[in-house]
Amino acid sequence: MPVQEPKPSNADPFLPVQPVIPGVPVRASHAQRQTATSGTAITTPKSSEFSAPLWPVYLFVATVVLFTIVLRVQVSAERAAAEGGDT
16 A cells, blocks of 8 residues: 655745655654644654754763773883893
């Protein structure tokens, strides 16, 4: 059975009509949110407020940790060589 897409109510090419996907909950569109401010409020889930991926932060932290470990190993090796502790 084909999925019926909603009829475009707005001819603005920069605000396309979102497709209807079975199993995915429908969120309020921008126009519906603007009209809802006059009376009833449409609440959005808290998870949609901050949905930026955190992988750049994790990559930066991992790079700093790895750099610190390598630097400490090199410094300790140079100190051991300066003290004559080579075996």
